[in-house]
Amino acid sequence: MGSGNLKISWARQYMPVLSAIRSRFEETLPLAGITVGMALHVEAKTAVLVGTLAAAGAEVHITGCNPLSTQDDVAAALNDLEGVSCYAKRGCSVDEYYAAIGAVLDAGPDITIDDGMDLIYEIHTKRRDLLDTVIGGCEETTTGIHRLRAMAKDGKLEFPVIAVNDTPMKRFFDNVHGTGESALTAIMATTNTLIAGKHLVVAGYGFCGRGIARKAKGLGAQVIVTEVDARRALEAHMDGFHVMRMDDAVAAGDIYVTTTGNTGILTERHFPKMKDGAILSNAGHFNVEIDVEWLETHADEIVRREGIDTYMVAGRRLHVLAEGRLVNLATPKGMGHPVEVMDLSFALQALCCEYMAKGGRSLAPGVHDVPNAIDEEVASLKLAALALTIDELTEEQVSYMGGWDTGT
Numbered sequence: 001m002g003s004g005n006l007k008i009s010w011a012r013q014y015m016p017v018l019s020a021i022r023s024r025f026e027e028t029l030p031l032a033g034i035t036v037g038m039a040l041h042v043e044a045k046t047a048v049l050v051g052t053l054a055a056a057g058a059e060v061h062i063t064g065c066n067p068l069s070t071q072d073d074v075a076a077a078l079n080d081l082e083g084v085s086c087y088a089k090r091g092c093s094v095d096e097y098y099a100a101i102g103a104v105l106d107a108g109p110d111i112t113i114d115d116g117m118d119l120i121y122e123i124h125t126k127r128r129d130l131l132d133t134v135i136g137g138c139e140e141t142t143t144g145i146h147r148l149r150a151m152a153k154d155g156k157l158e159f160p161v162i163a164v165n166d167t168p169m170k171r172f173f174d175n176v177h178g179t180g181e182s183a184l185t186a187i188m189a190t191t192n193t194l195i196a197g198k199h200l201v202v203a204g205y206g207f208c209g210r211g212i213a214r215k216a217k218g219l220g221a222q223v224i225v226t227e228v229d230a231r232r233a234l235e236a237h238m239d240g241f242h243v244m245r246m247d248d249a250v251a252a253g254d255i256y257v258t259t260t261g262n263t264g265i266l267t268e269r270h271f272p273k274m275k276d277g278a279i280l281s282n283a284g285h286f287n288v289e290i291d292v293e294w295l296e297t298h299a300d301e302i303v304r305r306e307g308i309d310t311y312m313v314a315g316r317r318l319h320v321l322a323e324g325r326l327v328n329l330a331t332p333k334g335m336g337h338p339v340e341v342m343d344l345s346f347a348l349q350a351l352c353c354e355y356m357a358k359g360g361r362s363l364a365p366g367v368h369d370v371p372n373a374i375d376e377e378v379a380s381l382k383l384a385a386l387a388l389t390i391d392e393l394t395e396e397q398v399s400y401m402g403g404w405d406t407g408t
Ligand SMILES: NC(=O)c1ccc[n+]([C@@H]2O[C@H](COP(=O)([O-])OP(=O)(O)OC[C@H]3O[C@@H](n4cnc5c(N)ncnc54)[C@H](O)[C@@H]3O)[C@@H](O)[C@H]2O)c1
Pocket: 141, 142, 143, 144, 174, 175, 179, 203, 204, 205, 206, 207, 208, 209, 226, 227, 228, 229, 232, 259, 260, 261, 262, 265, 283, 284, 285, 286, 326, 327, 328, 337
């Protein structure tokens, strides 16, 4: 077995929910005749999703959603699967990246699966010819959903898209536990430095930020949180973290992790005030949270190591991981979210694809929630895989919860 297939079979053994869905798909072929276009991180767990969709009868065309997250051996293994074409290449240039997106779109997808809206953006801007045939899309991540909602608000989103990111079975596990564990793992593996005792600054106390903050605290870090939302800042304070402005946090921070999905979080205003040896990383979506462009053009000296660029600014060494891209995926040691977490997220994607194929043509253009039944199905399949059982509401309890005339 080649290295790509070895990675895929390793992941598959910890993905019982997708396995259960695949068994049903193999019998019912709900995606027969459907072409699925995907722009996701091309690595082993994604390959298990691709295999599940292909087993459901789909023709799958996939490329990456980040030039640094592709694993070439997995991409090669995907190309060996029947009905699957993969165009991703690690370290590709911007032109190659968009050529690969173009190749996916040339296949004429009926359903798109994005992680950051690349396919949907291209279809709505440069490939409008496809708008007649696309049934709809599924979006994996927070940033993509924000942009899709902005498009929908402007009346520019011309087909239905399911906000997979926003459903509890994704946000509570993938964003919190997945990003929480994998971002810290990648920082530790890339730098070989200790988290314990460090001042670790988390920018943004959203789902990802709180996962990172809680797990860093568990490792013994002094966690500082920066926020712009008063409620989330208060939540961070009551969860036991130091809350302050980034302008103040820079005096103490040893390690930074940005998770805002916003731009300009660490900038020229902050760099000269940071500690010598500070480690800067991003776990939000694109590469805009840390102003790497400023560092590239203004640093007195740059030293490049694998996954770490060191910029000399005002006599300080500032170490930026993975060029300011997703640290948990784009560092050479970053393997993305833990397998079990992606089993849940990709189970949602597989079931949403089936839902879109069956009923997507009757959905209005716009951003749609994951149907509750799908969210619950994924939770139930996971509980079954864990051999965990839960109580059921009695008739009396159902009636009590639904009534208004008892209990006062
Ligand atoms: N690394 C990964 O694998 C991974 C996984 C899931 C999501 N993401 C990405 O992580 C980002 C965050 O996702 P989320 O689900 O936590 O989103 P979220 O909306 O729950 O949280 C973002 C938080 O950042 C805060 N924020 C915005 N601007 C800020 C600023 N200037 N300073 C400080 N805080 C600010 C917001 O108030 C919010 O509380 C998104 O870009 C998402 O796409 C990454």
